[in-house]
Amino acid sequence: MDLKNINLEECLKFLKEKKISSKELTTFYLKEAEANKDLNAYILLNSDNAIKSAEESDKRISNNTARPLEGIPIAIKDLFCTKDVLTTAASKMLNNFKPTYESTVTQKLWDAGAILLGKTNLDEFAMGSSNETSFFGPSINPWSKDKKKYVPGGSSGGSAAAVSGNIAIAATGTDTGGSIRQPASYCGIVGVKPTYGRCSRWGIVSFASSLDQAGPMTKTVNDAALMLDVMAGYDKKDSTSANLKKTTFYKDLKNKKKLRIGIPKQYKNDQLNKEIIKFWELGIEFFRKNNCEVVEIDLPHTEYALATYYIISSAEASSNLARYDGIRYGLRKNSENINDLYEQTRAEGFGEEVKRRIMIGTYVLSAGYYDAYYLKAQKVRSKIINDFNEAFKMVDIIFTPTAPSDAFEQGSKIDDPIQMYLNDVFTVPVSLAGLPAISVPMGLSKNNLPLGFQIIGKSFEEDSVFSAAKIIEENSNFKRETEK
Amino acid sequence: MQKSNEWETIIGLEVHAQIISKSKLFSGASTDFGSDPNTQVSLVDAAMPGMLPVINRDCVEQAIKTGLGLNAQINKRSIFDRKNYFYPDLPQGYQISQFTQPIVGSGTIQIDLKDGTLKKIGITRLHLEQDAGKSIHDIEPSKSYIDLNRSGVALMEIVSEPDIRSAEEAQEYVKKLRSILRYIGTCDGNMEEGSLRCDVNISVRKKGEELGTRAEIKNVNSIKSIGQAIDYEFKRQTEIINSGGKIDQETRLFDEKKGETRSMRSKEEAHDYRYFPDPDLPPLEIEDEWIDKIKKNLPELPDVKKENLINQYKISSYDASILVSDKNNAEFFDKIINENTKRNPKNIANWIIGELFALLNKNNLEIKDSPIKAEDLGELIDYIEDETISGKIAKNVFEEMFKTKKNAKEIIQKKGLKQITDTDEIESLIDKVLNNNKDKVDEYKSGKEKLFGYFVGQVMQETKGTANPTAVNEILKKKLAK
Numbered sequence: 001m002d003l004k005n006i007n008l009e010e011c012l013k014f015l016k017e018k019k020i021s022s023k024e025l026t027t028f029y030l031k032e033a034e035a036n037k038d039l040n041a042y043i044l045l046n047s048d049n050a051i052k053s054a055e056e057s058d059k060r061i062s063n064n065t066a067r068p069l070e071g072i073p074i075a076i077k078d079l080f081c082t083k084d085v086l087t088t089a090a091s092k093m094l095n096n097f098k099p100t101y102e103s104t105v106t107q108k109l110w111d112a113g114a115i116l117l118g119k120t121n122l123d124e125f126a127m128g129s130s131n132e133t134s135f136f137g138p139s140i141n142p143w144s145k146d147k148k149k150y151v152p153g154g155s156s157g158g159s160a161a162a163v164s165g166n167i168a169i170a171a172t173g174t175d176t177g178g179s180i181r182q183p184a185s186y187c188g189i190v191g192v193k194p195t196y197g198r199c200s201r202w203g204i205v206s207f208a209s210s211l212d213q214a215g216p217m218t219k220t221v222n223d224a225a226l227m228l229d230v231m232a233g234y235d236k237k238d239s240t241s242a243n244l245k246k247t248t249f250y251k252d253l254k255n256k257k258k259l260r261i262g263i264p265k266q267y268k269n270d271q272l273n274k275e276i277i278k279f280w281e282l283g284i285e286f287f288r289k290n291n292c293e294v295v296e297i298d299l300p301h302t303e304y305a306l307a308t309y310y311i312i313s314s315a316e317a318s319s320n321l322a323r324y325d326g327i328r329y330g331l332r333k334n335s336e337n338i339n340d341l342y343e344q345t346r347a348e349g350f351g352e353e354v355k356r357r358i359m360i361g362t363y364v365l366s367a368g369y370y371d372a373y374y375l376k377a378q379k380v381r382s383k384i385i386n387d388f389n390e391a392f393k394m395v396d397i398i399f400t401p402t403a404p405s406d407a408f409e410q411g412s413k414i415d416d417p418i419q420m421y422l423n424d425v426f427t428v429p430v431s432l433a434g435l436p437a438i439s440v441p442m443g444l445s446k447n448n449l450p451l452g453f454q455i456i457g458k459s460f461e462e463d464s465v466f467s468a469a470k471i472i473e474e475n476s477n478f479k480r481e482t483e484k
Numbered sequence: 485m486q487k488s489n490e491w492e493t494i495i496g497l498e499v500h501a502q503i504i505s506k507s508k509l510f511s512g513a514s515t516d517f518g519s520d521p522n523t524q525v526s527l528v529d530a531a532m533p534g535m536l537p538v539i540n541r542d543c544v545e546q547a548i549k550t551g552l553g554l555n556a557q558i559n560k561r562s563i564f565d566r567k568n569y570f571y572p573d574l575p576q577g578y579q580i581s582q583f584t585q586p587i588v589g590s591g592t593i594q595i596d597l598k599d600g601t602l603k604k605i606g607i608t609r610l611h612l613e614q615d616a617g618k619s620i621h622d623i624e625p626s627k628s629y630i631d632l633n634r635s636g637v638a639l640m641e642i643v644s645e646p647d648i649r650s651a652e653e654a655q656e657y658v659k660k661l662r663s664i665l666r667y668i669g670t671c672d673g674n675m676e677e678g679s680l681r682c683d684v685n686i687s688v689r690k691k692g693e694e695l696g697t698r699a700e701i702k703n704v705n706s707i708k709s710i711g712q713a714i715d716y717e718f719k720r721q722t723e724i725i726n727s728g729g730k731i732d733q734e735t736r737l738f739d740e741k742k743g744e745t746r747s748m749r750s751k752e753e754a755h756d757y758r759y760f761p762d763p764d765l766p767p768l769e770i771e772d773e774w775i776d777k778i779k780k781n782l783p784e785l786p787d788v789k790k791e792n793l794i795n796q797y798k799i800s801s802y803d804a805s806i807l808v809s810d811k812n813n814a815e816f817f818d819k820i821i822n823e824n825t826k827r828n829p830k831n832i833a834n835w836i837i838g839e840l841f842a843l844l845n846k847n848n849l850e851i852k853d854s855p856i857k858a859e860d861l862g863e864l865i866d867y868i869e870d871e872t873i874s875g876k877i878a879k880n881v882f883e884e885m886f887k888t889k890k891n892a893k894e895i896i897q898k899k900g901l902k903q904i905t906d907t908d909e910i911e912s913l914i915d916k917v918l919n920n921n922k923d924k925v926d927e928y929k930s931g932k933e934k935l936f937g938y939f940v941g942q943v944m945q946e947t948k949g950t951a952n953p954t955a956v957n958e959i960l961k962k963k964l965a966k
Contacts, residue, residue, distance in 0.1 A: 081534045094533065101527060103534060203534040209763035239538050239765050316763050319566050322577020323531040327630070336626075342570055365568070365758035374760060 022071025070113030093349030103203025121158025131157025153183030178427025185452025196434030200235030262395030318361025509638035510537030531575035556591025573617035586611035606645030797829035819858035
């Protein structure tokens with residue numbers, strides 16, 4: 001049995017059939033993770049406790065009380081608070097922080113029998129598109145070769161690298177402007193950003209509250225549906241979580257849907273890489289072959305999305321990160337003077353990108369600038385939401401590239417924030433509108449790096465997103481490198 | 485001296501009222517006052533990473549109730565905003581408040597002034613917000629301590645229109661507001677414990693001129709301080725203008741010990757709070773049915789109660805306003821009259837406002853802690869009306885009741901204070917007194933009529949004051965005329 005390339009669905013089957021034990025599986029993945037430390041995908045491995053949990057899962061499997069994800073080791077982005085386990089947000093600020101509480105989403109996973117394998121690397125406080133802003137150093141794209149180091153994308157870069165590099169069967173990520181979808185695309189895996197409100201944000205270190213959303217990062221579309229069913233659900237502790245009936249995405253995947261596919265004309269610009277356009281057209285063919293109607297749609301405010309996103313997300317971040325003041329927990333630089341204590345603590349605790357966002361956010365909310373930036377951005381956000389509402393009158397899903405390029409080389413953009421931010425051009429409009437979207441791998445670029453495509457759905461209609469993603473997945477027959 | 489009648493003071497008040505509720509505005513933590521430091525703190529109150537606020541329905545209901553009590557418009561959709569600033573006792577680095585769209589809009593309250601006039605004061609708005617924690621600087625010279633028990637407790641900020649023109653009006657406004665809050669049970673109004681706090685916005689102008697520059701006075705935390713702060717500011721501001729100076733727009737702090745205000749920060753130093761809608765909280769939507777339900781169950785408000793007292797019992801407007809100023813006064817009155825509707829309402833009011841308040845004040849007690857209960861005072865009043873005791877004796881009995889917590893009947897019996905109304909008995913007592921004072925009787929008859937009072941006093945002394953004074957007067961007059 002090839003434990004290395006096994007996916008979540010297969011794993012569950014083998015565990016159920018007792019072809020492997022959870023302990024064997026967990027031990028194997030801990031060992032693989034150790035052996036692949038150069039990927040820097042993990043900030044922390046939960047070695048001792050994971051084995052203990054696996055033994056308990058094996059007991060449950062043997063006495064037929066197994067739960068939906070019983071015995072599956074899962075990697076958790078280090079932005080989810082995990083009880084008594086270090087939770088750093090990849091920041092020096094929280095270098096020593098052990099929560100006394102468990103995030104709702106991870107609790108749901110543990111309640112379903114999953115096992116915490118380790119906490120994965122990310123851009124500091126989820127701010128970044130390359131994983132290079134992590135206090136613990138960048139995670140590496142497992143597709144890197146010939147001494148060239150490619151980024152895994154970000155901010156959920158560690159989770160993407162872990163799944164892609166076969167040192168996790170599945171992982172959680174969070175997506176604020178593309179932080180699940182872009183790394184999924186760069187690493188050749190499946191990543192889902194659910195509808196805003198689908199998963200509870202309680203216990204996830206906040207970046208931008210009106211945009212943050214947790215989601216699964218997996219090897220297949222089926223795995224993603226299976227995992228999202230566990231992660232999703234109403235939580236009265238999160239006032240923005242949606243009170244809807246329990247999801248059955250995995251079960252519903254068996255029924256193929258006839259879908260109308262929208263192609264936004266604004267996304268096809270001149271700067272777009274030719275090979276991406278080629279794959280895009282190929283995807284459209286796949287849909288046509290599967291009896292889907294394909295129409296061009298208009299999203300007229302697309303060009304303002306990126307600026308809008310960086311204003312709103314930075315404004316919210318500047319306020320959300322005010323709590324890291326050195327008073328109650330985390331890093332503290334002592335001083336005789338309170339303002340000096342704040343300044344020293346925050347100067348040392350936060351990295352450059354986080355400071356940049358705090359400054360942008362503080363600026364756009366300041367007296368005299370609020371109307372011109374924050375308020376205007378909110379108005380544009382409404383227009384972008386309206387664009388999607390109009391488009392979805394004609395189509396069921398929208399099909400676009402996930403990112404404007406394949407993975408780039410480490411260090412190539414870190415000094416140019418604008419170039420870095422441009423990576424999010426296709427993902428941020430979806431985030432601003434709070435819509436569900438998936439990134440599915442389609443093929444390899446000329447650099448032999450994965451290219452993913454994004455499928456966007458209507459609010460709370462992830463089922464259509466999964467259904468369309470299956471069509472792409474089945475037809476493109478993308479092989480992860482190690483499987484080739 | 486300035487001719488202060490040329491000047492007009494323009495005052496607006498911002499009152500922070502702590503909501504009576506079991507738990508905090510956005511967390512399940514308890515709101516117990518006086519608990520050990522940092523024992524009433526949830527993960528949300530301490531702003532741990534990833535913690536989120538959830539609105540407490542009870543606090544919203546309290547705000548709606550208060551809005552209705554202030555005759556104000558209830559906004560069916562309101563927004564929570566973040567007010568951003570750094571302070572160690574503000575764990576989130578922002579206070580959740582309401583900025584552009586508060587839960588309650590404009591309303592009015594009516595105040596009674598000493599000259600008997602009524603005045604309406606406009607309410608601009610009422611909004612919900614969180615309280616901060618407490619910084620304690622005086623435990624150690626080089627360290628500050630933080631107590632987060634208060635962090636996240638629900639407050640209502642009630643903002644008045646600049647309709648107030650004097651210290652008296654400001655004081656009456658706060659008293660009336662406090663009375664309304666207590667009637668409807670949304671704030672205990674205790675200024676000493678800080679559950680009711682007041683900021684004063686004040687400017688002066690010559691009558692008919694443009695509005696002057698205002699100063700905001702913080703930390704004005706008693707009715708007395710409100711008066712002192714306003715008087716001080718009036719003097720300060722008019723003196724500056726009279727000597728050709730200009731008022732700075734600034735925030736000032738009231739020093740209770742010195743009775744002065746002093747500059748805290750200028751307009752230039754004012755914080756930029758960078759308000760924006762809190763993305764963790766959706767807009768607060770209130771349904772009509774909920775408002776209607778609260779309206780139906782709203783207790784009687786002081787103004788309505790006052791009208792009822794005047795109309796039903798013919799009590800003077802002044803007495804009625806005193807009785808309704810505190811919910812407990814009115815309840816005390818109601819208990820006595822409801823027990824026996826034949827009792828004279830005016831007498832009841834006089835006893836409560838006069839004798840009872842005097843003793844309570846002297847002993848620093850509130851009416852709810854009165855040693856004389858309503859039913860006992862009712863009984864005492866009955867003894868006066870059926871002439872068992874005289875009004876004068878009643879005062880002694882009342883004092884005894886207050887001291888010993890015994891009822892009137894017991895005291896009257898034990899001390900033999902029952903009034904002597906039998907004229908024969910009184911007549912023989914008078915004869916005795918006159919016989920013992922023959923020289924004084926002669927003096928009286930020769931024109932020293934002042935001695936009449938002396939004879940009355942002697943009779944009263946003989947009877948320990950229990951003789952019916954009217955009867956004593958009449959009989960004595962007759963006897964001396966002979």
